[in-house]
Amino acid sequence: MAQDEYLHALKILRNHKVRLTPQRKTILNYLVNHHTHPSVEMIYDDLKQHNDSISIATVYNTIRLLLDYHLVIELKNGDGSTHYDYFGQPHYHVVCDNCGKITDVFTDEFTDLSTSLDEITRQQTHYLVTRNDIEVHGLCPECQAKFGLLAQAEK
Amino acid sequence: MAQDEYLHALKILRNHKVRLTPQRKTILNYLVNHHTHPSVEMIYDDLKQHNDSISIATVYNTIRLLLDYHLVIELKNGDGSTHYDYFGQPHYHVVCDNCGKITDVFTDEFTDLSTSLDEITRQQTHYLVTRNDIEVHGLCPECQAKFGLLAQAEK
DNA sequence: TTATCTGCAAACCTTTTGCATAGAT
DNA sequence: ATCTATGCAAAAGGTTTGCAGATAA
16 A cells, blocks of 8 residues: 555656665655654654664755655644655645644545636636645644633534 | 725734734735735845834744734745735635746635635544635746647646 | 833754765666 | 765755843833
8 A cells, every 4th residue: 555655656756767766765665654744854863763874965855856746745834844745645734733733634525626726726817737735724633622622613 | 905904904913912013014014015925035125125124033023923813824835935925815825836926816716615625624634623725836827838838728 | 111022143953055975777 | 887866064044032222002
C-alpha cells in the first residue's frame, strides 16, 4: 500500500529523468510512510538518527524537488512552522487552531467539491487550473473537550 | 465602500479592547485599500515613503494582531514569499504558478461550496470548524498566452 | 495614570548558497 | 566519463525580541 505509493512516486521521478540518489529515495520513503506532517528539521533529525548519511541542505533540496512534482505539499499551521505531506491520494487538511495538529481528510465528497471549485474558478478567472489546496481551520475534538465545548460541537 | 470596511474592522478591534494606535490604523487602512496582496516589506516601504512614522517590527506586530482577529489572511505564492490580504468579504485565492500573481475570487457559488466543505469536515472529523482557506493553483490567462495555451484553456 | 505599544538594533532561526567531493546514469 | 547531487559551513533573509521611551484609554 504505502509501498505502492512509493514505487508510483519513484516512477514519476524516473520518467522525468530525475536522478535517484539514496538520499532522495530515503526522504521520499520517509514521507510516504509518515503522515505526521513533519517539518524539514523533523525529517532531518529522524533520518540522521537512523544513521542515514544526509545533510539539512539535501533535505531542503529534495523537498523542493518533490514539491515541484506535486508529490508533496506544503502546510503551515498557526504557529508559523512549515510542514510537509506526501500527497498521493487527493485529500485536504484540517488544522486545529489551538494545538496546531493537522489532520488529513479523505472523502469521496471531496472529489466533487474539488471539481466544482476548479470549474467555478475557470469560469470566473479563465485560469488554467491545475490543482487546489484546501485548509479548514477549527478546534479538534480534544481541544473542544479541554474547553468544555463538546456538547456544542455535537449539536 | 472601502471606508465601510475600514470602519467595520476598527469597530471589531475596539470591541475587543485593542488599542488603536496611529500605526495600527494606518496599516489596517492600507490593507483595506490595497488588494495587491502585499508582503510585510511592501507595506513597510510604502508607508515609510508616505512619511509615516513606522518600524518593521510594528508592521509584523500589527499583521499578527490582524491575523488573530481574522481581519487579514496570510498567503504564500510559489516563490516562498509571504503575502497578506484584508479579508472583509468571503473569497478565495487563485495563484498563478508561473508569474506568482494572486487573484481574489468573489462569487456566490463560493458561499455554498464553503458551507459544504465545513459540513463535510465537521461530519468526518468532529472538528468545530471556524473557517477555511482555499487556494486554487494554475496558469493565469496572460501566462497561458505566453505559452500559446489559450485555445486549450477556452475549450 | 498605567498598561500597552512603538522603534531601534541586536539576536535568532530557518533557508539558501558556493564550492570541493562523491556518485548516478 | 559526464553531469548532477551531496555535504559542509558560511551567508543571507526574514522574523522576533528586549528595552527605554512614548502614548492610548
